[in-house]
Amino acid sequence: MDALIVVFVTGLISMFIAMAKKPALVLATAVTGLSVAIGLMVCQWSHPYTLVKYEGLLFDHNAIKYSVLAMSFALLVIVGGYSHFKKEAEHTGEYISLLLFSTVGALCMTAFTDMFMFFLGLEILSIPIYVMAGSKKRDVLSTEASLKYFFTGSFATGVLLFGMAWVYGATGSFKLAEIQAAISLGTAQGALLNVGILMMMASFLFKVGAAPFHFWSPDVYGGSPNIVTGFMAAVVKLAGLFAFWKLFTIAFADANAVWGGALAGIIILTVLVGNLSALRQTKFKRLLAYSSIANAGYALLAIINQDSQSQQNLFIYLVGYGFAIIALIVVSLVLDNESDDIEAYKGIGRKNPFIGFVLVLATLSVAGVPPLAGFFGKYMVFSSAFAMYPILVIIAIITSGIGIYYYLRFIMTAMSSEETENLQTLKPSVLHYIVLAVCVVGLLAGGYISL
Amino acid sequence: MELFVIPLIFALVAAFAPKNVVRYVGLLGAVASLVVTIVHAISFAPEATVSLVDPNYITSFGLTFKMGYDGMGLLMVILTNVMVTIILLANLNQKIVNERSFNAMVLLMQFGLIGVFTAMDGIMFYIFWELTLIPIFLISWWYGAPERKQVLVKFFIYTFVGSLAMLLSLMALGTYATDFSHASLVAVTLSAKAAFWVMGGFFLAFAIKIPLFPFHTWQPSTYTVSPMAGTMLLSGLMLKMALFGMIRWMLPLAPEAKSEMTCLVITLGLIGIVYAAIIAIKQSDIKRVFAFASISHVGLIAAGIMLFTKDSLTASFIQIINHSLVAVGLFLAAGILENRLNTREFSQMGGVAKLAPKFAFWFAVIGFASVSVPFTSGFIGEFLLLKGLYGYNWIVGLVAGTTLVFGAVYTLRAYQLSMYGSPKIEGFKDLTWNEMLAFFIISVIIVVLGVYPQVVIDFVGPSLDNLFNSMQASNTLVP
Known part of the structure; x- marks a missing residue:
């Protein structure tokens, strides 16, 4: 599975999990998803890869470096902002998933x-x-x-x-x-x-x-x-x-x-x-x-x-x-x-x-x-x-x-x-x-x- | 390695030590560092260059991490350690709000200073140079006089901008050199025009820190508002970084521009000597007197360094050490007066000598060194520097010589106004043991150097020869 897809799916999942009105759960999902994505990305370091059947995205060394940095920053922002999201508990899911979708865009822009x-x-x-x-x-x-x-x-x-x-x-x-x-x-x-x-x-x-x-x-x-x-x-x-x-x-x-x-x-x-x-x-x-x-x-x-x-x-x-x-x-x-x-x-x-x-x-x-x-x-x-x-x-x-x-x-x-x-x-x-x-x-x- | 790691370790320890022992932890750190330095000095052969850090690795942008010392560097490291020990010793009985951060910052400062004096790589020099700015700023910021804020911002911006000019010069040099190690930078031969700008950048940084005449406006007020320890660090050690930088970095790196700059720097130095001395005479604030006196004295040292002969540089080193001792001693005296009387104004002092005879005695000893009485280190240093300047141009020597006259006037005036006269105060606690010990150490060194300055000459002579040789080898020395 691709890190890009992981982040995207995490965004989707966190939007749905938010219906349970448990902000902590959303945060846990987002953190897990981003961490998995970062891990996948790092593991890909030695063999650059493209998206299946389409060569518009190429995760070479530069792209991986910047993607990992972008995802780490996104992770820090989400974790650091959690106490703020929590104040509007019913919107936590939207906040976090929108940030994750935006991160997907950032990954596309690096690769x-x-x-x-x-x-x-x-x-x-x-x-x-x-x-x-x-x-x-x-x-x-x-x-x-x-x-x-x-x-x-x-x-x-x-x-x-x-x-x-x-x-x-x-x-x-x-x-x-x-x-x-x-x-x-x-x-x-x-x-x-x-x-x-x-x-x-x-x-x-x-x-x-x-x-x-x-x-x-x-x-x-x-x-x-x-x-x-x-x-x-x-x-x-x-x-x-x-x-x-x-x-x-x-x-x-x-x-x-x-x-x-x-x-x-x-x-x-x-x-x-x-x-x-x-x-x-x-x-x-x-x-x-x-x-x-x-x-x-x-x-x-x-x-x-x-x-x-x-x-x-x-x-x-x-x-x-x-x-x-x-x-x-x-x-x-x-x-x-x-x-x-x-x-x-x-x-x-x-x-x-x-x-x-x-x-x-x-x-x-x-x-x-x-x-x-x-x-x-x-x-x-x-x-x-x-x-x-x-x-x-x-x-x-x-x-x-x-x-x-x-x-x-x-x-x-x-x-x-x-x-x-x-x-x-x-x-x-x-x-x-x-x-x-x-x-x-x-x-x-x-x-x-x-x- | 252990030379500069010890202060750093003790700084960390001091930051977390229990409140009632932290001042002794700080002092212990300084003493430990001093002992290690002395061990280094005993096994040191003056013509050698000892490498402390050399990973034999060059980064993509030319940083080599090289640290090491020769005679000059080691001398400055010893000076740093002695002075920091004295400063912490003198502060033992001071009431300080947060002793942990105070001791940690002083030791961090020591770490930075040792780094500056042992850096053998341009970038390392720059990094340590900037590193010293943060602790001194925080010491003055946290513990200084109430009117400090505006003053310290001016100080920070002034010195930071100067450093950026130095960084620019280093970058420019780096485009010619293979890496940033001192040896490679010395080996670069520049065109006269390029050399002028490179030296100009270094000069701006150093002239602000020393400070030389038109760049001195931050100095008197910063010295005045800083707490006792801050002023002692600023005058006793921080400005020596700049004088040392002139000798180790500015002149050897861009000697092609030396002939153009010599005249300029000597002129600025002379203006500073006379101008600052005259202002010092009229001050009503004891710290301001000594601040302007410092500008006057270092102007002479800077002029001497620009001659760039072995004799003038040796004399400059003697005077650097002497000025360190005298400035620390005078500001210690001023600090004691300020802390006990809660004023810096002469109008509210007087008659202290009767109440505190011990203080009066030790203050007088330091004062004598300041006015260059024979058998004090001040005499040797100033005499040799003036001799060199006479050799350069007799008018220069004559103008510089007025420093002796002016020095006597403002020092004695300050002493007389504060110590004699009708007593305007009641009760003045005489020196405590730690203050007495601090004065005693300073005075002993002053007298030893005054009688036997050969110690310093032996130390720096061979390493100056090495410096000249390396410059000769790269065909860049124009003596």
């Missing part, structure tokens, strides 16, 4: 070998998120987030499809390998291809939230329930960036002249916009959104620099980023603060030193302080891009320096000696502790996979 499968994966990934973003039905902001994400997302998908059509017109194929061959042999139609590639890139940049296609992301991140925000930042971004890498370094590698310059400009804009806008944020999730825009910019540096290392660098970057984001989101779930103000985190470190420790660790990792995983990711990406794009790297480093200000401000708020009243209810469950501990291990040890 696709033709654009058709990629498109399917993207839709399977996105549609549950559109729903999840609006799952706080009575909350205006959540509804806004859902609608905004849906409209702009659909529009981006439209552009993507249109771009695919152009590329198909230019090269005569949906398959990555054939597109690559057509471009390198020069049999592709130049103008058609260029338009197609740029349209596809625009839609990708929308999905990963790079400036100037980022306007949706603060509102959507800010309005969605925290769990969904965490899932978007960790899993959706991972799938989007890896698919981006795959398409542009495999299929469109030889058309580098077309998109390289545009992407370089976008990276500069993204790291500047992300970091500068984050400076004055007062809401936690909006801060996270801008920080994730900036981080998308740094990750794009790994894509623009197409050497043999770039895939590995992107992976390390995403490992560090994902664990940090999940840790921060779980902290925000523990705090369970309606207003989402950064001020509400005041004194959390004094009230619960372990949570304070995790928060400091995660924030410093995103800021890129050694020897945490985030530092290694940033370092690998920057240093291998330095030879080709020194100006980009210098700008990226300067903006990281700017970034340290808002990360530090957040840490200081959390570690301050004053306490606010909302901390009275700070009661992390065992599951929270487990997820946070896993994240700590990931943050401390994650960088060393680069060695």
Whole structure:
């Protein structure tokens, strides 16, 4: 049996089990299913395989690596968010199964070998998120987030499809390998291809939230329930960036002249916009959104620099980023603060030193302080891009320096000696502790996979 | 290996030790580390380079994990261990809110410092360099004066941005070198333009940490708001990382740009010497006096390092050690005054000498070293540095020489205002045994080095020769 199918079936089963109104059972199903899927995936490491009778999906080493990471992040988000699901016991099944379906999409996006499968994966990934973003039905902001994400997302998908059509017109194929061959042999139609590639890139940049296609992301991140925000930042971004890498370094590698310059400009804009806008944020999730825009910019540096290392660098970057984001989101779930103000985190470190420790660790990792995983990711990406794009790297480093200000401000708020009243209810469950501990291990040890 | 693992282990132990013994656990860790270092030092041949970690493995991006020491490195490790021991000793009788985290952080700091001084790989150096920032920030954040918040954010951002510039330089060097080990980086020959930018990046990081003149604005306020131990660590050890970094990393790695940078750095150093000294004279806050005094003194050391001859570097090492001792001693005195009087203002001090004669005596000994009285280490260091600068250019030597005059003025003024005059206070507890012991150790080293500086010269001389030889071998030395 295939890991992809396991995750999908687990999603289905958890939806039906939810009728028993026992959230714990749903959680157990989801955890078992994801663990089995991760195990299956790991066992497949030595023999890459395709889906039976159809070659649109190929689980090679890269795909397995990213799939396992995506499923692990999904698992952490589900376990960490459980206490929150439980509050609306009758909806637990839907929440968890939607997250699992979305994970299926992420797997398709890591393993696709033709654009058709990629498109399917993207839709399977996105549609549950559109729903999840609006799952706080009575909350205006959540509804806004859902609608905004849906409209702009659909529009981006439209552009993507249109771009695919152009590329198909230019090269005569949906398959990555054939597109690559057509471009390198020069049999592709130049103008058609260029338009197609740029349209596809625009839609990708929308999905990963790079400036100037980022306007949706603060509102959507800010309005969605925290769990969904965490899932978007960790899993959706991972799938989007890896698919981006795959398409542009495999299929469109030889058309580098077309998109390289545009992407370089976008990276500069993204790291500047992300970091500068984050400076004055007062809401936690909006801060996270801008920080994730900036981080998308740094990750794009790994894509623009197409050497043999770039895939590995992107992976390390995403490992560090994902664990940090999940840790921060779980902290925000523990705090369970309606207003989402950064001020509400005041004194959390004094009230619960372990949570304070995790928060400091995660924030410093995103800021890129050694020897945490985030530092290694940033370092690998920057240093291998330095030879080709020194100006980009210098700008990226300067903006990281700017970034340290808002990360530090957040840490200081959390570690301050004053306490606010909302901390009275700070009661992390065992599951929270487990997820946070896993994240700590990931943050401390994650960088060393680069060695 | 055991050199830097011991502080780390004790840091972990201290984090979980029972509350009433944790301060002794911390001190024990520092002493254990000191003893191990001394064992290393006894079996050490000065011309050797001892490898501590060398897995003989190069990662995909060129990290080699190499750690080791030569004479210079070992000297700095000994200094670190002695100073951390003194700092923990002096803090034994302090009331500290959470002693576990305090001791753990000081020992973590020690771990980072030893790592910085023994790193033989550019990336390892960078990692340990950044690692030291977190414990010192937390020590000052948790235990500092009430007005600390703004100040410490400025400090963190300032130093972090400087470090990023250094990282950029390392990356740029890495594109030319096979890996990041010190030997490979030294072997790189750069074009003059590239070398200028590489050295510029290192210089920015080090100039902020030292701090040199236009980059010093974080320093006085940070020293002032930090608790006693924090200030002692900052002034006694942390800035030495940067001076050591100039000697070990900045100049050997990009010597092609040395001629361009020498003039600039010496000028900045001279401005710092005079400017900071004049400001120090007018301060009304005792910690600020010593903070500006520190800027003035290190300006001289940085100028001396830039000459990059064997004599000037040896003199710089003597002065680095001397400055460490003096700064730790002075800030210990300032900390004692602050903690017992609850003020740092001269206007509310005076007459302490009558109430606490022992304190007055030991404070005076440290003060003498600060004004470079003969037979103290301060005299040897400053004399040799000034001699070198005279050789470079007599005007430079003349301006730098004013440090002796200014040094006497601000140190004696601070001493006079705090210790003599009409008593404005009642009851001042004289030194406790641990404070006395701390002062005693510092003073003994000051006098020993002042009488017999050959110890340091023997230690660093051969390793400086090695450094010059390796630079010569790669045709990059332009002496």
